[in-house]
Amino acid sequence: MTPPCLLDPADPADALALRPWLALQSALCFRPDLAVALLREHGDPEPALRASGAPCAPACEIEASLATLRRVGAAGLPISSSAYPHRLARYADAAPLLLVQGDPAALAAPGIAIVGSRAATQHGLALARDFAAAFARAGLVVISGLARGIDAAAHTGALEAGGRTIAVQACGPDLVYPAAHRRLASRISSQGARITEFPPGTPPRPQHFPLRNRLISGLAEALLVIEARERSGTLVTAGHAAAQGLDVFALPGPVGAQACAGSNRLLRDGVHVALEPEDVLGVLRLGGLRVEPIPGATARAPAAVPASPLGAAILAALERAPAHRDELARRLARAPQELALELLELELAGRIREERDGRLRVVSPRGTREL
Amino acid sequence: MTPPCLLDPADPADALALRPWLALQSALCFRPDLAVALLREHGDPEPALRASGAPCAPACEIEASLATLRRVGAAGLPISSSAYPHRLARYADAAPLLLVQGDPAALAAPGIAIVGSRAATQHGLALARDFAAAFARAGLVVISGLARGIDAAAHTGALEAGGRTIAVQACGPDLVYPAAHRRLASRISSQGARITEFPPGTPPRPQHFPLRNRLISGLAEALLVIEARERSGTLVTAGHAAAQGLDVFALPGPVGAQACAGSNRLLRDGVHVALEPEDVLGVLRLGGLRVEPIPGATARAPAAVPASPLGAAILAALERAPAHRDELARRLARAPQELALELLELELAGRIREERDGRLRVVSPRGTREL
Numbered sequence: 021m022t023p024p025c026l027l028d029p030a031d032p033a034d035a036l037a038l039r040p041w042l043a044l045q046s047a048l049c050f051r052p053d054l055a056v057a058l059l060r061e062h063g064d065p066e067p068a069l070r071a072s073g074a075p076c077a078p079a080c081e082i083e084a085s086l087a088t089l090r091r092v093g094a095a096g097l098p099i100s101s102s103a104y105p106h107r108l109a110r111y112a113d114a115a116p117l118l119l120v121q122g123d124p125a126a127l128a129a130p131g132i133a134i135v136g137s138r139a140a141t142q143h144g145l146a147l148a149r150d151f152a153a154a155f156a157r158a159g160l161v162v163i164s165g166l167a168r169g170i171d172a173a174a175h176t177g178a179l180e181a182g183g184r185t186i187a188v189q190a191c192g193p194d195l196v197y198p199a200a201h202r203r204l205a206s207r208i209s210s211q212g213a214r215i216t217e218f219p220p221g222t223p224p225r226p227q228h229f230p231l232r233n234r235l236i237s238g239l240a241e242a243l244l245v246i247e248a249r250e251r252s253g254t255l256v257t258a259g260h261a262a263a264q265g266l267d268v269f270a271l272p273g274p275v276g277a278q279a280c281a282g283s284n285r286l287l288r289d290g291v292h293v294a295l296e297p298e299d300v301l302g303v304l305r306l307g308g309l310r311v312e313p314i315p316g317a318t319a320r321a322p323a324a325v326p327a328s329p330l331g332a333a334i335l336a337a338l339e340r341a342p343a344h345r346d347e348l349a350r351r352l353a354r355a356p357q358e359l360a361l362e363l364l365e366l367e368l369a370g371r372i373r374e375e376r377d378g379r380l381r382v383v384s385p386r387g388t389r390e391l
Numbered sequence: 392m393t394p395p396c397l398l399d400p401a402d403p404a405d406a407l408a409l410r411p412w413l414a415l416q417s418a419l420c421f422r423p424d425l426a427v428a429l430l431r432e433h434g435d436p437e438p439a440l441r442a443s444g445a446p447c448a449p450a451c452e453i454e455a456s457l458a459t460l461r462r463v464g465a466a467g468l469p470i471s472s473s474a475y476p477h478r479l480a481r482y483a484d485a486a487p488l489l490l491v492q493g494d495p496a497a498l499a500a501p502g503i504a505i506v507g508s509r510a511a512t513q514h515g516l517a518l519a520r521d522f523a524a525a526f527a528r529a530g531l532v533v534i535s536g537l538a539r540g541i542d543a544a545a546h547t548g549a550l551e552a553g554g555r556t557i558a559v560q561a562c563g564p565d566l567v568y569p570a571a572h573r574r575l576a577s578r579i580s581s582q583g584a585r586i587t588e589f590p591p592g593t594p595p596r597p598q599h600f601p602l603r604n605r606l607i608s609g610l611a612e613a614l615l616v617i618e619a620r621e622r623s624g625t626l627v628t629a630g631h632a633a634a635q636g637l638d639v640f641a642l643p644g645p646v647g648a649q650a651c652a653g654s655n656r657l658l659r660d661g662v663h664v665a666l667e668p669e670d671v672l673g674v675l676r677l678g679g680l681r682v683e684p685i686p687g688a689t690a691r692a693p694a695a696v697p698a699s700p701l702g703a704a705i706l707a708a709l710e711r712a713p714a715h716r717d718e719l720a721r722r723l724a725r726a727p728q729e730l731a732l733e734l735l736e737l738e739l740a741g742r743i744r745e746e747r748d749g750r751l752r753v754v755s756p757r758g759t760r761e762l
Contacts, residue, residue, distance in 0.1 A: 147646055199732070226738045251741075272643030272655050275518055275666055284643050288666050293659035295646055361570070367597045370622075 025103035026124055027096035029089040038089075038096045040065040041117040042082050046219050047074035050231070053113040059099065065116070088220035093209075094119045094193040103128065108238045111264065115217035115235060119193040122213030126184045130309055131161035132300065133240035133261070135233075135254045136170025136247045141279050144170060144247035147271060149177035151244060154297030156183020161212065163188065163240050165232060166201055170246050170254075175204060179211055188235045189216040190228035197224040229253050237261035242304055244294060245270040248282035255282045258291070267303050269294040330362045331371075335382055338372060342381040396474035397495055398467035400460040409460075409467045411436040412488045413453050417590050418445035421602070424484040430470065436487070459591035464580075465490045465564040474499065479609045482635065486588035486606060490564040493584030497555045501680055502532035503671065504611035504632070506604075506625045507541025507618045512650050515541060515618035518642060520548035522615060525668035527554020532583065534559065534611050536603060537572055541617050541625075546575060550582055559606045560587040561599035568595040600624050608632035613675055615665060616641040619653035626653045629662070638674050640665040701733045702742075706753055709743060713752040 027034040027041070044065040048055040051072075058068035069076060089096070097104055097118040105127045108114050120127070132155050134148060152162045152174040162178035164171040166187040178185035187208045191197050193216050196205045208214050217235065218228060233256050237243050243261035245268070248254035261268050268291040273280025287293055294300050337343070337351050345363065349356040363380065366372045373383050398405040398412070415436040419426040422443075429439035440447060460467070468475055468489040476498045479485050491498070503526050505519060523533045523545040533549035535542040537558040549556035558579045562568050564587050567576045579585055588606065589599060604627050608614050614632035616639070619625035632639050639662040644651025658664055665671050708714070708722050716734065720727040734751065737743045744754050 143645060143647070197735075224735060226735075271646045272651075272658060272664075274514060274645055275642045276514070280643075284664070284666050287643060287658065288664040288670060293643075293655070295655050295659050299659060364568075364595060364597075 025097075025101050026120065027098065027101075029086045029094070029096065034096075035086055038086065039082050040069070041096055041098050042085050042219065043076050044069045045117045045217070046077040046081065046085070048072060048116070049218055049222075050227075052115055052217070052231070055116045056099070056112055056114055059116060065098070085220045088192075088194050089119065092121065092194045092220075094121045094220075095124070096120075097124060097127075097215075105239055107241070108235070111234075111238055113234060114238065118215045118217060119220075120213050120215050121193055122209040122211075123184075124213065126161050126186055126212045127215070127239065129159075129161045129184065130304075131163045131186065131240045132304075133163040133236045133243045133257070134170065134174035135164060135236060135243065135245055135257050136174075136283070137249050137252060137254060137279055138167050138169040138171075139249075139279065140169040140173070140247045144271075144273075144279065145173040148173035148246045149180070151246070151294075151297050151300075152177030152185070153181035153183070155300070156181040156185070158297070158301055159183075160241075161186055163236055165190070165229075165236055166197070166205060166208070166214070168198060168201075172201060172204060174246075175208055179207055184212040186212050186239065187214045188232050188239070189214060189224075190218070190232040191224035192216060192218050192220045192222040194220050195223065230256055233257040234260045234264075237264055237266060240266060241307075241309055242267040242269065242300060244300060245283045245286060245291075247271070247273060247279045248286070249278055250281045250285070252282050255286070258286055262291075267292060267300075267307065269300050269303075271295070328362065328365075330359075331366055334359065334362060334366060335371060338380055338382045342375065342379040344379050348380060396468075396472050397491065398469065398472075400457045400466065405467075406457055409457065410453050411440070412467055412469050413456050413590065414447050415440045416488045416588070417448040417452065417456070419443060419487070420589055420593075421598075423486055423588070423602070426487045427470070427483055427485055430487060436469070456591045459563075459565050460490065463492065463565045463591075465492045465591075466495070467491075468495060468498075468586075476610055478612070479606070482605075482609055484605060485609065489586045489588060490591070491584055491586050492564055493580040493582075494555075495584065497532050497557055497583045498586070498610065500530075500532045500555065501675075502534045502557065502611050503675075504534040504607045504614045504628070504637075505541065505545035506535060506607060506614065506616055506628050507545075507654070508620050508623060508625060508650055509538050509540040509542075510620075510650065511540040511544070511618045512648075515642075515644075515650065516544040519544035519617045520551070522617070522665075522668050522671075523548030523556070524552035524554070526671070527552040527556070529668070529672055530554075531612075532557055534607055536561070536600075536607055537568070537576060537579070537585070539569060539572075543572060543575060545617075546579055550578055555583040557583050557610065558585045559603050559610070560585060560595075561589070561603040562595035563587060563589050563591045563593040565591050566594065601627055604628040605631045608635055608637060611637060612678075612680055613638040613640065613671060615671060616654045616657060616662075618642070618644060618650045619657070620649055621652045621656070623653050626657070629657055633662075638663060638671075638678065640671050640674075642666070699733065699736075701730075702737055705730065705733060705737060706742060709751055709753045713746065713750040715750050719751060 027038040029035050058071050062068045097120050099116050103124050148170045155162055156178040162174055162185040164174045175185045196202045237257050237260045243266050258268055270283040270286045270291050345356055372380050398409040400406050429442050433439045468491050470487050474495050519541045526533055527549040533556040535545045546556045567573045608628050608631045614637050629639055641654040641657045641662050720730055743751050
């Protein structure tokens with residue numbers, strides 16, 4: 021059953037109310053700023069559309085749209101509805117009508133957008149999943165664009181953590197792009213929501229993506245960029261987010277790697293560095309957002325550098341019992357000067373330590389350090 | 392011939408002047424702050440040493456040190472000399488006496504410290520060489536610690552670019568640590584300088600490195616960190632540099648990589664992001680440093696994402712001549728709908744573009760972008 025704040029195309033009264041919104045969407049979905057301005061002036065979609073001078077779609081087209089919405093289980097969420105996301109409603113280029121498949125409550129909860137490259141590395145995909153899962157566990161909705169690469173990994177991470185996620189589409193609600201994500205899209209609808217501002221039947225076109233990107237950031241409290249290339253849509257989204265006053269975060273990547281050239285540049289230009297989910301959650305909390313700490317999130321200990329064969333023999337001998345240098349040399353049947361350099365290496369690596377009594381002792385791996 | 396501002400151990404008058412400095416060094420090389428304070432109070436090394444209450448090394452030891460300095464061609468540079476690096480002299484824990492092998496003029500020129508992990512990745516080593524070469528070409532002296540890994544790569548990059556470099560040692564001037572860097576050390580002496588505050592014969596010991604690190608940053612205008620692990624000496628150096636008021640830069644690395652965990656944390660905590668040498672040089676110029684632009688430094692174009700077989704066929708066909716969708720389908724002997732998705736992919740990847748007349752055209756690789 022559709023909640024009362026959404027317009028259900030299967031309900032005759034709702035369908036009646038939805039028609040003028042669909043007409044406005046059909047005429048002005050590429051000019052949301054104009055549509056919002058006219059709505060603010062005229063109050064209702066019908067006079068707004070008349071005032072725009074744009075031709076009104078024939079009634080049969082609107083009926084076909086309603087039929088499509090009913091077929092795919094999408095409801096209408098006009099900007100005038102109390103269920104329309106408050107954050108998005110503030111923007112002058114908000115979407116006059118969102119078409120929603122799934123739970124509209126996901127749109128009301130605080131969310132974080134995760135975006136990045138379609139051609140992401142395996143490492144980037146794993147990070148996207150991990151961050152999304154942590155945000156979802158913290159009670160945040162993960163918002164992304166259903167694209168290949170980082171988008172899909174972020175949605176998946178949130179779903180696998182049992183959390184909620186929103187996919188913002190660059191095509192009508194009856195289409196899934198890319199088609200390979202059809203199963204993912206239906207999981208999203210059942211555990212969150214898929215939304216679009218494009219009329220039923222609208223194919224994905226390159227010029228839709230910049231519009232789609234502003235909704236991704238417009239729904240979110242903060243934006244996290246994972247692996248963005250230069251001159252990418254991800255950077256456009258980051259630009260929207262900065263203009264919308266969001267906290268923008270990026271993960272650092274290797275200098276010189278194309279996959280991270282855009283995200284690294286964002287960092288150079290001053291966005292927040294995120295190394296772990298807590299970096300983002302901490303800033304959001306400072307901003308007044310109430311989120312719960314992530315259970316079980318701990319820093320990992322650095323891995324120990326492997327020792328040489330002689331170093332390994334020294335470590336094994338000292339593990340059995342701490343010893344003075346001379347005693348250690350006797351144990352290993354070596355001259356003390358043969359061990360001197362290797363002992364220095366091990367000390368430098370923080371693997372062994374000289375005690376006050378002059379005996380050498382193995383340091384636990386967590387004590388690994390470089391001098 | 393040793394310049395007059397340095398104390399030449401082979402010159403009898405200089406040797407006479409050098410003796411009390413060597414005695415002070417021998418007694419207080421682990422307490423530079425105390426030595427500097429006493430020198431400020433008492434003016435000369437002899438009364439300063441007397442006032443410290445530390446035992447004076449026997450004369451024969453000082454003679455042996457002088458002999459060692461003569462043998463290895465090291466000169467003495469007391470803090471009272473006009474050739475002593477001005478920047479370093481400001482600090483309360485400056486070295487009272489530097490032992491210098493090479494050209495002391497390198498100590499007077501503006502320099503940048505490059506530090507990082509001994510266990511660096513090949514990528515990190517290449518970056519260290521490239522950044523060092525660019526700084527050297529810009530007229531900056533590259534300062535580092537002669538250690539394995541990033542240090543050695545930074546020295547090498549500066550030398551290969553025909554520039555100057557300074558190695559700060561954690562042992563006496565007659566030793567090279569690690570021994571494998573003996574050839575590198577002698578190239579550094581002939582194309583810059585090796586310096587140390589430790590008396591002749593002092594072996595490298597773990598507790599020397601934190602002291603050495605403060606000199607590396609103390610000589611520099613800025614510090615660049617390339618690949619630092621957590622709890623590493625590199626982070627200690629970065630801490631010194633920040634306390635000394637230097638601009639600190641770090642290169643971003645992959646999140647989760649141990650080799651970059653420390654440098655990434657520096658970035659998260661607010662040090663400058665460096666993606667290319669110009670990022671550092673630009674900040675130094677803003678700070679009033681006059682350095683020349685690096686010749687030939689240009690941004691690289693992003694690599695194009697490989698296309699699928701069908702995508703490659705489409706690109707090849709459109710390279711021969713732009714075409715409408717239907718015409719393209721005929722050329723490739725396909726139904727138009729077979730091409731639709733692939734065309735969208737190519738458009739999204741910025742590989743092709745639809746012109747105003749509806750014809751599709753290949754975009755040059757430099758135009759690659761993601762939507």
